Amino acid sequence: MSYTEFLAEYGPRFLDGLQVTAIQFLLAAVLAVMVSLVMGLGKLSSNPALRWPAVAYIEFFRGSSLLVQLFLLFYVLPLFGLTFDKYVTGFLALGLNLGAYGAELVRGGIQAVPRGQWEAAYSLSMSPAKRMWRIILPQALLNMLPPWGNLIIELLKGTALVALIAVPDLMFEARQINGSTFLSAQSFGTALIMYFVFARFIVTPFMRWLERFMTRKLGRA
Amino acid sequence: MEWNWEFTWEIMPRMLVATGNTLIAAGLGYSIAIVLGLFLALAQRTPISLLTLIVREFVEFIRSTPLVLQIFFVYYVGPQYGIDLSPWVAGMIAIGLHYSAYLSEVYRGGIESVPVGQWEACRSLSLSTSDTYFRIIIPQALPPSVAGMGNYLVGIFKDTPMLSVIGVAELMHAANAIGGQHYRYLEPYTIVGVIFLLISLPSAGVIRVFETWVRRKLGMI
Numbered sequence: 001m002s003y004t005e006f007l008a009e010y011g012p013r014f015l016d017g018l019q020v021t022a023i024q025f026l027l028a029a030v031l032a033v034m035v036s037l038v039m040g041l042g043k044l045s046s047n048p049a050l051r052w053p054a055v056a057y058i059e060f061f062r063g064s065s066l067l068v069q070l071f072l073l074f075y076v077l078p079l080f081g082l083t084f085d086k087y088v089t090g091f092l093a094l095g096l097n098l099g100a101y102g103a104e105l106v107r108g109g110i111q112a113v114p115r116g117q118w119e120a121a122y123s124l125s126m127s128p129a130k131r132m133w134r135i136i137l138p139q140a141l142l143n144m145l146p147p148w149g150n151l152i153i154e155l156l157k158g159t160a161l162v163a164l165i166a167v168p169d170l171m172f173e174a175r176q177i178n179g180s181t182f183l184s185a186q187s188f189g190t191a192l193i194m195y196f197v198f199a200r201f202i203v204t205p206f207m208r209w210l211e212r213f214m215t216r217k218l219g220r221a
Numbered sequence: 222m223e224w225n226w227e228f229t230w231e232i233m234p235r236m237l238v239a240t241g242n243t244l245i246a247a248g249l250g251y252s253i254a255i256v257l258g259l260f261l262a263l264a265q266r267t268p269i270s271l272l273t274l275i276v277r278e279f280v281e282f283i284r285s286t287p288l289v290l291q292i293f294f295v296y297y298v299g300p301q302y303g304i305d306l307s308p309w310v311a312g313m314i315a316i317g318l319h320y321s322a323y324l325s326e327v328y329r330g331g332i333e334s335v336p337v338g339q340w341e342a343c344r345s346l347s348l349s350t351s352d353t354y355f356r357i358i359i360p361q362a363l364p365p366s367v368a369g370m371g372n373y374l375v376g377i378f379k380d381t382p383m384l385s386v387i388g389v390a391e392l393m394h395a396a397n398a399i400g401g402q403h404y405r406y407l408e409p410y411t412i413v414g415v416i417f418l419l420i421s422l423p424s425a426g427v428i429r430v431f432e433t434w435v436r437r438k439l440g441m442i
Contacts, residue, residue, distance in 0.1 A: 064417035067382040075406035079222035160287030184297035199285035
């Protein structure tokens, strides 16, 4: 079977898989951003009741593997009566895990905002919430966007693990096709190239655009 | 479901043996990555621009595709062309190659952080290329690289569970096997999570200490 015939026959299945991967990726990214904001701000809080849970969360999720966390959510939570659909378990584990890494980026980004900005917001007697939302966070966002670009690629790579709990993503389809055709180079190679194209020509350019957009928005272009 | 201590102690010896295998896998993979990564970094500094371009794209490709897919690729593609690799060999190649791409970026950053004056001084003393690298540049490139190298050592350790997909007998593989035999997943997966936390959290601290030690040893503090 030539490679063109292989693509003609199995191409649609790879694309179906890619679609599932893209949806898992987007949902996990949204969750990771929300988790990292909450936990990153929590870790910076002066209130120990907010700080310690955030520290514990970050250390737990950064200290063990994504695969272990995925299996814990998938196999262990149902024993306590919490059963999620496998699709939900997939992006939940990803978002919770990468959110912990993101929280550290949020913390670093906020700490890199010059002190003068905090003082200026104080002297304008802004409320703490307004100060954070209008003054600090936009500048922190600009600081942390470049490392977020790397983290988002890590997130995309992490989505391949949801195949191991039978979510039919790109990785899952590649394994299925490999199992029925035994054409390993073609099936895994095609999937590798699709992940690469997705990362290199969609995700990375989008993050670069976001950096430029935010720079302009803050008048620093 | 109740936590069963008797079962926990029963499976503990098997889990500890598997922990040993996990550590061996991480150590071997890291040794490969440390050497191969240096080659990938140096290959990007040769005057041959085509080589630089190819290595650069190769590193980008490895870094933006999922490790678990690369493990499958290495394991299954060999036999298609008559090369049979054992799970351990395939796993070590895949994980070593994956992390060598990351480490090459760490080395590259370290080498680029050496001031231009050092290069110029080497040239004016007409040192050979190997003397320039091994006696002048690399010793100075090392301290800024230690932090990144340490992070990837912990990273490779946390990625070893992915080797279970091709049957390397590490922790995750043992947990899956025990879970399947006894229909109890709570204890094995929880133990895996705890072992990962117990190893990776202290090692992060040890790496910080080591980083300071290297800096002091080289007279940089």
